[in-house]
Amino acid sequence: MGAESKIVEKQIDDLKDYTDTVAAVHLLKEVVSGGAVVTVGSAKDSIDLENSKKDPKIGNVVKAILAKAGKPGEEKSQWVKKEDNKPHLEAAITIGGAVYTVDMTYDGIQEDKQEYTVNITSKLNAEVSRGKLFFDPSQAATVKLIYDKEGDLRAVTKKGLSVETKSFIPHAYQTEILAKYYNSLKEGKEQRLAVMGTGSGKSIVMAGIAQAVGRTVMIVPDKTLVDQQSLETQKMLGAGVVNGNKHTPSVFTLETIKRNVDVADWDQLTELDIEEIKKYFASVIENTSEDHFDQIVLQAEHPLFKYIADEIKNSMVLIDESHRHTFNDEDAQILKGLKDRNSILALTATPTSKLYDLFPGEPLDDLSLGAAIELGTIRPIQPEVAYLAEKDLVTQAVAHYFDDYYLEEGMNGYTNPVELKEQIKKAHIEIEDSVAEQQAIEQALELNRIRCQRNMGFSDDKATREKLAEIYQKIARGDGATIEQYQAQVAEFRRNSEIKAKLQLAKKFNGAIEKETIEKDVPVRAVDLKKDIDTEQQKDIQRTINSYALALVFNEKPTDLAEKDRTHKLEEYLKEWDQHISKYKIKNDEIHDLFLSKLKECEAKDRVKLNEALTKLGAPISKLPAEQRNAIVKLILDRAEAMVANIKASQPISDIVAKATPVNLEALKATENYATAIDMSTDSSIIGEQLAQIEVGLRTHIVADQVIATGVSIRDILNVQIINTHSPVIESDINVINGILSGPQATGRCVRNKDVSARAQQYIDNQYEGKGLILTVEEIIHPKDSAAKTRAVMENREKRAQAEEQAAIRIQSAVKGYQTSRLFQQYKPLPRDIEKLQGDLKLVQERLDDIKKSLETEGTIKNKLEELAKAEKELSLIPGGKVGQALPQEFARNPFFYLQWVRETLLREVLEIKATNRVDVLNEIQKNLEEVEKEIEELKVEENKFEKLFKEGTSALKKMQETKEQLEENLGITHQEMTL
Numbered sequence: 001m002g003a004e005s006k007i008v009e010k011q012i013d014d015l016k017d018y019t020d021t022v023a024a025v026h027l028l029k030e031v032v033s034g035g036a037v038v039t040v041g042s043a044k045d046s047i048d049l050e051n052s053k054k055d056p057k058i059g060n061v062v063k064a065i066l067a068k069a070g071k072p073g074e075e076k077s078q079w080v081k082k083e084d085n086k087p088h089l090e091a092a093i094t095i096g097g098a099v100y101t102v103d104m105t106y107d108g109i110q111e112d113k114q115e116y117t118v119n120i121t122s123k124l125n126a127e128v129s130r131g132k133l134f135f136d137p138s139q140a141a142t143v144k145l146i147y148d149k150e151g152d153l154r155a156v157t158k159k160g161l162s163v164e165t166k167s168f169i170p171h172a173y174q175t176e177i178l179a180k181y182y183n184s185l186k187e188g189k190e191q192r193l194a195v196m197g198t199g200s201g202k203s204i205v206m207a208g209i210a211q212a213v214g215r216t217v218m219i220v221p222d223k224t225l226v227d228q229q230s231l232e233t234q235k236m237l238g239a240g241v242v243n244g245n246k247h248t249p250s251v252f253t254l255e256t257i258k259r260n261v262d263v264a265d266w267d268q269l270t271e272l273d274i275e276e277i278k279k280y281f282a283s284v285i286e287n288t289s290e291d292h293f294d295q296i297v298l299q300a301e302h303p304l305f306k307y308i309a310d311e312i313k314n315s316m317v318l319i320d321e322s323h324r325h326t327f328n329d330e331d332a333q334i335l336k337g338l339k340d341r342n343s344i345l346a347l348t349a350t351p352t353s354k355l356y357d358l359f360p361g362e363p364l365d366d367l368s369l370g371a372a373i374e375l376g377t378i379r380p381i382q383p384e385v386a387y388l389a390e391k392d393l394v395t396q397a398v399a400h401y402f403d404d405y406y407l408e409e410g411m412n413g414y415t416n417p418v419e420l421k422e423q424i425k426k427a428h429i430e431i432e433d434s435v436a437e438q439q440a441i442e443q444a445l446e447l448n449r450i451r452c453q454r455n456m457g458f459s460d461d462k463a464t465r466e467k468l469a470e471i472y473q474k475i476a477r478g479d480g481a482t483i484e485q486y487q488a489q490v491a492e493f494r495r496n497s498e499i500k501a502k503l504q505l506a507k508k509f510n511g512a513i514e515k516e517t518i519e520k521d522v523p524v525r526a527v528d529l530k531k532d533i534d535t536e537q538q539k540d541i542q543r544t545i546n547s548y549a550l551a552l553v554f555n556e557k558p559t560d561l562a563e564k565d566r567t568h569k570l571e572e573y574l575k576e577w578d579q580h581i582s583k584y585k586i587k588n589d590e591i592h593d594l595f596l597s598k599l600k601e602c603e604a605k606d607r608v609k610l611n612e613a614l615t616k617l618g619a620p621i622s623k624l625p626a627e628q629r630n631a632i633v634k635l636i637l638d639r640a641e642a643m644v645a646n647i648k649a650s651q652p653i654s655d656i657v658a659k660a661t662p663v664n665l666e667a668l669k670a671t672e673n674y675a676t677a678i679d680m681s682t683d684s685s686i687i688g689e690q691l692a693q694i695e696v697g698l699r700t701h702i703v704a705d706q707v708i709a710t711g712v713s714i715r716d717i718l719n720v721q722i723i724n725t726h727s728p729v730i731e732s733d734i735n736v737i738n739g740i741l742s743g744p745q746a747t748g749r750c751v752r753n754k755d756v757s758a759r760a761q762q763y764i765d766n767q768y769e770g771k772g773l774i775l776t777v778e779e780i781i782h783p784k785d786s787a788a789k790t791r792a793v794m795e796n797r798e799k800r801a802q803a804e805e806q807a808a809i810r811i812q813s814a815v816k817g818y819q820t821s822r823l824f825q826q827y828k829p830l831p832r833d834i835e836k837l838q839g840d841l842k843l844v845q846e847r848l849d850d851i852k853k854s855l856e857t858e859g860t861i862k863n864k865l866e867e868l869a870k871a872e873k874e875l876s877l878i879p880g881g882k883v884g885q886a887l888p889q890e891f892a893r894n895p896f897f898y899l900q901w902v903r904e905t906l907l908r909e910v911l912e913i914k915a916t917n918r919v920d921v922l923n924e925i926q927k928n929l930e931e932v933e934k935e936i937e938e939l940k941v942e943e944n945k946f947e948k949l950f951k952e953g954t955s956a957l958k959k960m961q962e963t964k965e966q967l968e969e970n971l972g973i974t975h976q977e978m979t980l
Contacts, residue, residue: 001340002190003314011213011316011343014159015182018212019175020141021155024120025163026172027093027100079106104145116145160243161211169236170208173375174201177365178208181345184364191344193322193359195351195787197369198378198748202347203229206318207236209345210295215287216316217296217342221324223914226253226299229320233295249294252284254302260291267919274307281308285315300325301914303924309334313341322346323741326354350741351787352734353794368786369748378751380411382759383777387766393723394467397763398475399486401455401721402529403493405759406501407448413567413756417444417505441505447568448501450756452536453718454694457703458737458746461725462679468723469677469703476674476700478530491527498522533700537670538662540697540716544632546570546657548621549639552610553647554598558617559715563755566716570657578652585650602647610640623692631668632696668698675701681860682707684910685902706735706742708749715753719761722746724774726765728849738773740794744780772796804847807840808946811953834960841953848946855939861911862932868907869925871900876918883908883921 002008079087087106092099100120107115121140144156155163163169170178177194184192196202210216210233220229230251238248258266261280263273283289284296298305317338319325325335332354338344339358346359349369372378382405388396407414421440425431459465474482503518547561554577564570580595588596614621614636621632639660643653665671676699678687687707693699695714702708703721722737729736737743750758760777768774773796779789875881878891883904891897907913908921911928915921 003316003341003343007314008185008190008343012182012185014213015178015185015209017158018161018208019179019182020120021143021157021161021163022169022175022208023172023179024118024141024143024145025155025169026175027120113146118143118145161240162242163240169211170204171201171377173367173371174205174208177205177367178212180364181209185343189361191339191342191346191359192364193346193348193351193355194364194367195349196347196365196367197349197372197786198745198751200349200367200372200377202320202349203232204236205347206320206345207233209316209318211237211240213316215293215295216318217285217298217312218318218320219298219300219338220320221300222912223299223302225320226297230295230297233297237294247294250292252293252296254299254304254308256293257281257304257308260289267917267923277304277307278311282311285311285313299914300331301912303915303920306330306334310337312338315342317342317344319344319346321348323348323350323352323355326352326358332358350744351790352741353791353798356791356794363787366784366787368780368782368784369744369751370781370783370786373751373781374783376754378748379753379756379758381747381751381777381781382757383781384759384761385764385776385778386762387764387769390726390765390767393725393763393765394464394471395485397457397468397721397723397761398471399489399493400761400763401472401719402452402486402490402527402532404449404451404497405757406445406497407450407757408504411757412754413448415444415447415568416508417441418508420444421509437509441502441509444505445498445502448505450718450759452532452700453759454540454697454699454714454716455701455719455721456694456708456712456717456746456749457701457721457723458705458709458742459703459723459725460705460727460729460736460738461723462677462705464723464725465677465679465703465705468721469675469701472675472701475529476533476671483529486529487527490529491524494527495522495524498525533674534665534671537665537674537697537700540700541663541665541668541670542660543716544696545635545639545660545663548614548617548636549643550657551617552613552636552640553602553605553643555601559753562716563753567755571654574654574657578654581647581650581652583650584647599647602644605644607637607641610637610644620692620695623688624696624698625689625693628669628693628698632698635663670698673699675699675703677703678707679705680707680857684864684906687910688906706737706746709737709742709746712749713752714749715755717750717752718756718758720747720750720758722760722762722777724762724764724768726767728846729853734794734797740775740790740797743775744790747777747780773800804843807843808847808949811837811840811844811949811956831964834957834964837953837957837960841950841957844946844950844953848943848950851939851943851946855936855943858932858936858939862929862936864907864911865925865929865932868904868911868913869922869929871903871907872918872922872925874900875904876922881918883916883918 003011079089082088084105089102089104089106091102091104093102100122103119105117105119107117109115119140119142146154146156157163169175177196181192181194184190194205196205206216206218206229210218218229218233220226230253234248234251238246240246257277257280261273261276263269263276269277280289284293298308319335319338322335325331335346335358345364346355348355351363369378369381373380384400386396386400409416417437417440420443421436424436424439425433428436457465457468459468471482475486499515499518499522502522503513503515506513506518543562543565544558546565547558550556550561551558561570561573564573577595580591580599583590584596584599591599611633614633621629621636624632639656642656646653646656663670673690673693676690678690690699690702691708691712691714694702695716697716722743724738727736727738729738734741737746747760750760760781762777764774764776772793775790775793779793780786782789875897878888878897880888881891886892887897887901892901911925913921913924913928915924
């Protein structure tokens with residue numbers, strides 16, 4: 001099954017050539033950048049010797065550097081002529097736990113370019129760190145290298161693609177995935193699943209395969225991802241130079257069909273229309289259409305996709321978010337059909353059991369959230385996991401949130417006390433060494449401390465969400481009783497965290513120092529939770545004001561400037577600008593053009609232009625509630641205007657930032673909006689406003705169900721809390737926080753950048769301990785086994801679901817058996833039967849609760865769909881009104897129509913309505929409504945079934961207990977005797 005053998009063979013050859021070439025460039029880049037050690041000459045003996053050891057050591061294999069080789073033909077050169085009469089250089093390169101032997105052949109000079117052929121073979125058997133395994137063990141690769149007369153090095157594939165260190169190519173760790181897929185194709189395994197977590201670059205892997213094999217069919221879920229993937233592909237492939245030329249690829253999407261197939265009414269397709277659409281698309285796949293397309297990017301949720309899917313054959317198919325193709329039988333069948341006719345690489349961060357069934361065996365790769373963290377592509381996470389009694393879940397989540405955590409060595413933003421000590425001694429020459437050391441430790445402790453950060457909390461239980469948000473809000477308002485409940489425990493937590501952090505800092509100066517020594521010097525410090533909250537909110541809001549003001553003045557990204565602030569680099573940044581500003585208009589010739597041009601641009605800036613630039617930046621400022629938006633905009637413009645005035649006067653701007661007046665938290669409504677709870681039933685406009693508030697620092701906590709577990713990317717979220725209550729949704733719904741899709745996604749809400757370190761706290765009802773039904777944060781971020789651990793939890797959950805069904809059958813049997821058997825004959829098994837029936841009833845009750853929750857969710861969706869349908873019908877009355885576009889000016893001023901337009905805009909996004917014209921939108925709404933109503937009807941049938949079953953089982957249990965008690969009384973059996 002799959003694509004034709006000759007097509008697969010070509011895919012194999014192209015993928016090997018590309019991955020070998022890219023891997024060679026990454027390997028040589030490591031050599032150039034000093035990350036590798038190179039030994040010239042034959043290394044076989046030393047490699048064999050090292051591999052014979054229990055723990056191979058890289059440093060014992062190589063001792064020299066490549067420069068010792070000299071140039072071909074020079075005296076003392078280590079290049080040696082061989083049988084082919086060409087100079088050869090043998091070397092060994094080691095990097096990241098791998099050793100490669102390199103045989104470089106000098107092919108001569110062609111058109112002023114030195115040409116080499118490089119044969120690389122992977123040799124060492126040691127375990128290799130991720131992103132450093134450029135070639136699999138024992139793999140041999142032949143790569144063409146060219147040096148031009150300017151001294152630039154590049155590799156060239158057989159297709160003529162030039163690859164260099166500055167090329168837009170997959171990273172080394174992504175190239176590993178491509179190499180693994182090549183090996184899989186070679187082994188006859190043409191359809192594979194790869195697990196790639198948040199921030200690992202699925203779109204780049206897809207574009208890399210397209211660069212390797214030529215045209216691919218990329219399938220993504222929605223229009224947003226179609227646009228994103230098309231842009232990524234065009235950017236990456238367009239940057240490549242093939243045989244000396246650059247070419248931006250043309251991309252086919254399903255919207256292209258509408259420009260090339262004559263259809264009278266796209267809303268009412270006839271059988272003939274569908275045949276014409278399929279015929280045209282088949283010509284695109286076969287590359288016989290009038291227009292040539294270099295790449296194909298398809299939207300799986302597009303109305304036309306189901307018609308053309310069968311025409312995709314003999315292609316390299318790449319599927320993003322592949323788990324979404326398994327939510328219903330129709331999509332799963334389409335995916336199965338694609339597998340049968342093509343080579344496929346399916347990518348997902350959260351695989352489902354159906355996906356594993358479609359792609360059996362181990363995943364091609366598991367580049368999990370943890371692996372991405374280990375590689376440094378996203379923030380590191382400090383995990384905290386605890387199993388607690390249900391009554392303690394919320395209170396411990398609050399207490400531990402207010403605990404401090406500290407940046408550690410190697411983390412971005414970490415302050416090294418050794419460096420601080422040197423600065424202190426330079427500034428205070430007479431200071432004693434021990435005093436400087438102590439000051440450095442205290443300062444580093446303060447700079448590395450992270451406290452009361454913006455937090456996203458998640459739970460499936462509404463009462464838990466509301467209670468958690470309520471406690472945070474009470475503390476923010478200064479509620480004495482609530483604060484008193486937590487002060488002492490937080491103080492003890494913070495002391496322990498400080499001891500641990502201070503010990504690590506002290507070891508920088510005295511490796512032998514003991515924990516007991518540090519403990520004596522760290523008291524239990526007074527805690528003022530209200531003050532801590534206000535302090536951090538001030539920092540957050542000031543960071544927003546400063547980053548936006550500086551962005552307006554110097555035309556930079558607010559997010560980059562905010563990162564400088566978080567990592568203690570903003571002060572240095574401002575000092576550099578102050579130096580240039582002090583010379584501005586006085587010694588312009590001493591200012592670099594890059595800085596001078598930006599300073600000159602300030603001459604034309606005033607409040608009006610600054611405001612125009614701020615408006616263009618859009619979200620999150622634009623999505624704030626009107627009153628807060630106006631207040632924040634004023635603060636930003638005031639600060640930016642003050643900076644511009646100073647620049648025009650050649651005066652420094654650092655003090656404008658460092659000595660800014662504290663904001664009024666009450667006036668900004670930051671205190672009253674400190675924490676809130678939302679869920680799937682919350683209006684989308686409210687969710688949008690609250691996400692904007694937390695992004696700018698006007699809100700600190702949002703506690704939610706799965707509604708914001710995916711698709712929300714906020715760099716300033718440094719804390720995530722997941723509370724896994726004993727919830728009935730554990731049995732059947734993978735989309736909830738307790739499940740295997742939203743849970744891992746929720747954990748990733750705090751990793752959306754590479755600066756500083758985040759914290760993910762998880763508090764689990766101890767009823768789940770040891771049962772394998774809940775994915776823990778530690779499992780989610782495991783760098784190697786995340787996929788296996790997720791799969792194990794998934795299988796355990798499915799077993800639990802099966803147990804529920806079996807429990808229902810047993811209850812029916814127990815009811816029937818009790819009704820037909822003689823009481824005395826039942827006595828002996830009664831205690832055992834009662835205990836078993838109690839357990840089964842508990843399972844059924846949980847399933848019933850699950851059904852009711854699902855009914856509630858589906859009801860909410862139905863209400864939103866009906867609300868959207870109403871808004872669409874009202875908006876259809878507006879002449880010239882179009883979906884997704886602003887209202888005509890005369891109607892935009894009408895409050896009624898404006899409200900309908902806002903509802904339409906927000907609800908279309910929340911409900912993922914993809915159609916682009918009014919008729920299609922209404923048809924899609926109607927289709928979705930029918931599906932939801934069908935789901936509600938099925939759930940109600942199931943609800944009635946389980947309610948009846950539970951009622952009958954409860955009745956049978958009551959009778960069994962009464963019979964048992966009566967028989968015990970008649971037989972003179974006491975309760976004490978029964979328990980002996």
